[in-house]
Ligand code: FES
């Protein structure tokens with residue numbers, strides 16, 4: 001039931017048009033309001049004493065010296081906080097067998113990772129609170145550390161939570177067809193082991209929360225840098241034992257999130273608990289070091305993969321064995337089993353084959369907890385699949401593009417159900433591949449590569465097809481029992497001057513959500529986009545919704561906004577019909593005016609209609625509905641997820657003397673359905689690609705054997721900076737989802753999903769003359785030199 | 797005790813965004829905290845507090861510095877400009893407009909520091925290559941954009957500024973001939 005709304009079909013449509021973001025000029029002038037910019041009367045600051053041990057029993061906490069520091073007001077232990085804040089266990093019913101232990105806001109008795117909060121110091125300033133931390137005395141009795149995921153399940157490995165019986169948090173095995181038979185009959189079977197490294201998000205604005213409690217009203221107001229205000233409201237109410245209606249979460253400007261800010265963090269819960277205990281505003285802003293040890297990590301996977309192909313180069317079977325370490329607790333409330341589960345769901349996703357066996361094993365360890373981070377599981381599944389695909393192409397002597405052409409699910413095969421049981425409504429792998437090959441001039445690049453090789457210059461071309469899960473339904477979290485809304489809503493209001501205000505449950509963290517909403521609402525109501533004001537991020541004001549994650553803002557929030565806008569337009573036309581003595585269906589609203597539909601002749605500006613409705617309602621017929629407000633909600637129901645697809649290519653040059661990789665160029669063709677704002681979508685793709693490139697080449701949370709994070713600052717944990725990054729060519733194929741009028745699917749994670757695989761394949765393509773290969777991210781010069789046999793192999 | 801605390805306070809008088817400012821600051825107070833906490837200039841941000849991310853970049857005596865590595869107590873007599881002042885004077889307006897038009901900012905957290913760094917580049921080098929722009933901003937971390945849009949925006953502004961100066965010269969040469 002998707003309609004043709006694109007700019008091509010309707011010259012004046014806002015859908016498909018690059019419109020500047022209404023909130024960008026404010027941010028460019030430094031007039032944003034991030035949590036740390038807010039100061040409230042009587043506000044105090046909290047700093048956390050974090051465990052220096054990866055695993056230890058907590059002994060005596062002596063606060064005397066800390067309390068003597070000027071400016072220090074209170075010291076809280078885990079037990080103090082536990083009295084007002086109940087612990088949580090992060091499991092979901094549909095992830096069968098997932099187990100975790102009760103986790104407290106501040107550790108009680110035992111610290112289970114280096115960085116876990118053990119005590120809190122509250123002071124008049126952050127500096128004074130840190131002075132207090134410096135003299136706080138905490139006794140620890142170190143316990144044996146489980147750092148290595150490969151041995152986490154060995155009988156001699158100590159148990160992190162003895163009451164769970166073992167260190168296994170979750171295991172899932174999926175089997176389709178006859179993988180053993182198919183492998184046995186394959187013309188060639190390739191296999192490899194991949195490591196995706198442990199990464200973290202490094203949001204430039206650290207996690208921040210300012211919680212204010214008003215005892216007189218039993219009201220908690222929380223300014224929070226978050227992606228999911230309503231989810232946080234629900235969680236705070238539950239664990240602080242308050243009615244949900246007495247908790248208000250306000251989310252102003254957010255300095256980047258990428259999934260990092262969609263989880264419940266112990267230190268943030270403790271901050272809210274302290275606000276409730278002290279009855280005054282308490283601010284917590286993580287510093288960079290504590291961000292590294294307490295923001296969620298992700299992607300710590302080891303995957304063994306096997307792929308069988310027949311003599312014509314058709315994939316006949318895929319086998320995956322995934323192992324991931326998630327830290328000592330599953331993270332609340334989304335759980336830490338989703339990433340491994342996604343690896344099972346997504347491996348082989350772009351390809352047409354029937355025989356599949358996949359296993360994920362999710363183990364506990366004494367490291368920072370891991371959870372969902374931009375593109376959850378996709379970069380892992382994509383790297384494994386595309387790495388194996390390139391190996392298979394090489395094994396049978398076929399060009400990697402031709403190999404993909406033979407195996408990608410046909411563009412006319414939809415609806416299609418994958419070997420992993422994922423249902424695809426409509427994808428465009430072949431169109432995307434054709435566009436990519438043309439855009440990058442693949443044949444010319446291959447010719448140039450061959451020429452340069454003669455001259456001792458080693459370039460490589462890497463291709464990666466991918467699918468991306470967007471627009472999640474309750475099948476993602478809701479059916480597992482989590483109170484995380486898959487539905488979202490929008491309220492649209494016409495004010496007397498003819499301007500429009502729209503309140504939405506999805507949120508803005510820089511993606512351009514508010515610009516997208518303004519465009520859609522302007523289109524729905526029929527007003528110039530400058531006349532639309534968007535309000536997001538306030539649980540007391542906006543319709544209840546899920547927020548922004550899993551690339552759902554445009555597809556779900558956008559559709560709700562479109563439907564609300566159309567409903568308001570219908571309400572306007574009903575009133576206009578009465579005023580103009582015309583049938584409402586003969587009128588329309590275009591560019592802020594009521595017009596005659598047939599001729600386009602202007603009949604009345606909306607400001608005039610507003611004036612009469614609001615101030616001279618006496619002149620309208622009695623009983624005429626005059627609702628200048630409309631609310632609509634939207635939820636996907638035909639498919640559990642709206643999958644998108646795309647393909648990326650990377651061109652690199654490897655210096656075989658130094659092991660350095662130079663990124664020369666990157667291409668991406670992506671199909672997110674209806675593109676609402678081309679510039680914003682392209683920049684989501686580019687930013688996502690660079691985030692993926694960071695993981696592939698630089699970023700790594702390196703741990704010592706005793707569970708100490710060795711890369712806990714931005715000098716040791718390398719992030720992509722401008723000088724090393726390539727220019728990126730981005731193009732689109734549009735296959736709108738038929739589930740919604742708007743037809744939009746998500747675009748926020750596609751770049752990150754495919755980039756690491758493309759770079760890995762490009763590096764290995766460059767190294768091919770040396771029969772060298774790398775499969776462990778990040779692909780550092782050291783690892784490349786080791787693969788080339790120029791330096792000895794080292795365990796990382 | 798009280799005396800020891802007191803002795804750590806240092807008197808500074810400086811100009812911030814063209815206005816005179818006098819404060820007593822703790823000797824350990826960094827410029828970024830002085831701006832944000834003491835003066836309420838929250839446009840400058842702290843991202844790492846160890847000199848790596850560039851979010852705290854501001855201009856001091858004509859040079860860009862890291863606000864997290866500079867002590868406020870060292871700034872007696874200094875001339876400090878932050879994003880608030882640079883916006884009010886209109887000095888970086890063309891850059892800001894280009895950033896908005898090209899979507900060279902997403903969350904905006906890096907943007908004030910990034911703009912100060914880009915303005916500094918264009919001051920020194922009116923026709924930077926893309927590689928030079930990348931090099932000059934390579935101390936400013938941006939997690940959102942992937943940098944390309946920022947490079948594009950700076951390139952556009954450099955070209956526009958060159959064209960504008962060129963036009964002035966041509967306009968002066970031809971004045972009179974085209975007067976109506
Ligand atoms: S906060 Fe100063 S460089 Fe990062």
Ligand code: FES
Pocket residue numbers: 204255256510900901902903904905906907937938939940941
């Ligand atoms: S725009 Fe978000 S960090 Fe640069």
